[in-house]
Amino acid sequence: MEFENRYGIATTQKYDCLLFDLDDTLYPLSTGIARECGQNIKDYMVEELGIPKDKIVELSNLLYKNYGTTMAGLRAIGYDFDYDEYHSFVHGRLPYDNIKPDPVLRSLLLSLPLRKVIFTNADRVHAVKALKRLGLEDCFEGIICFETLNPTHTNAASGDTEIFDIVGHFDRSEPVSLLPKTPIVCKPSEAAIEKALEIANIDPNRTLFFEDSVRNVQAGKRVGLDTVLVGASNKVKGADYVLENIHNMKEAIPELWKSDRKSVDVGYSGKVAVETPVTA
Numbered sequence: 001m002e003f004e005n006r007y008g009i010a011t012t013q014k015y016d017c018l019l020f021d022l023d024d025t026l027y028p029l030s031t032g033i034a035r036e037c038g039q040n041i042k043d044y045m046v047e048e049l050g051i052p053k054d055k056i057v058e059l060s061n062l063l064y065k066n067y068g069t070t071m072a073g074l075r076a077i078g079y080d081f082d083y084d085e086y087h088s089f090v091h092g093r094l095p096y097d098n099i100k101p102d103p104v105l106r107s108l109l110l111s112l113p114l115r116k117v118i119f120t121n122a123d124r125v126h127a128v129k130a131l132k133r134l135g136l137e138d139c140f141e142g143i144i145c146f147e148t149l150n151p152t153h154t155n156a157a158s159g160d161t162e163i164f165d166i167v168g169h170f171d172r173s174e175p176v177s178l179l180p181k182t183p184i185v186c187k188p189s190e191a192a193i194e195k196a197l198e199i200a201n202i203d204p205n206r207t208l209f210f211e212d213s214v215r216n217v218q219a220g221k222r223v224g225l226d227t228v229l230v231g232a233s234n235k236v237k238g239a240d241y242v243l244e245n246i247h248n249m250k251e252a253i254p255e256l257w258k259s260d261r262k263s264v265d266v267g268y269s270g271k272v273a274v275e276t277p278v279t280a
Contacts, residue, residue, distance in 0.1 A: 017115040076182035077164040087123040099133035188219035
């Protein structure tokens with residue numbers, strides 16, 4: 001079957017864009033970055049927001065589960081803070097030296113004659129730093145990051161804002177639908193994924209989405225993306241492919257390399273409205 005890509009060129013290739021999550025997808029969980037990031041978030045909650053230390057684990061778990069990220073949950077329940085300062089605290093002390101250059105992945109990505117875009121909940125500084133550590137900074141057209149989806153910060157109402165008791169909410173078995181909404185746009189919200197696709201001019205029906213998060217994979221599937229769950233061995237609902245390691249791409253999805261186009265035909269940052277070029 002022939003498809004027509006966004007340039008009007010007939011091709012037998014099913015996909016014309018690959019959308020990649022970053023953390024724990026392009027580098028392994030074993031780097032310890034996720035663990036350290038989680039601890040930094042907990043430290044921020046104690047040191048900067050004054051939340052009692054003995055409440056942190058339960059609270060952060062509930063926020064992450066119900067809002068996609070702890071940060072989004074904190075804003076939903078009434079905490080206000082500077083986004084840049086939050087990211088600086090959470091990412092600024094990460095052990096980036098644990099992320100090693102990956103020439104194998106670099107070679108795979110550069111051999112793919114398709115658009116390649118990063119889509120991460122992280123901020124721009126972290127994304128660029130991690131990609132440079134991997135040696136992949138020139139492998140992607142651009143980065144859709146926290147700032148892309150959250151370009152402005154609306155402060156909470158003036159005066160003291162009452163903090164919503166989310167722990168008590170669930171202790172009383174009250175419905176999830178009554179939780180306060182977050183002003184932060186992030187995965188796994190379907191609206192966040194749709195906004196990212198619109199910004200980057202990406203057709204979900206012609207895109208393959210690589211993610212390590214099951215719920216992000218399932219959200220991507222609901223908006224029409226074909227999906228790849230990375231870092232797992234068992235297929236789950238919503239995943240079209242499963243890779244134990246991102247290096248297994250060519251063995252698991254060989255059709256990505258069967259294209260009528262050469263890499264030179266693919267439009268990069270000058271032609272597409274992606275918020276952040278990787279070289280920024």
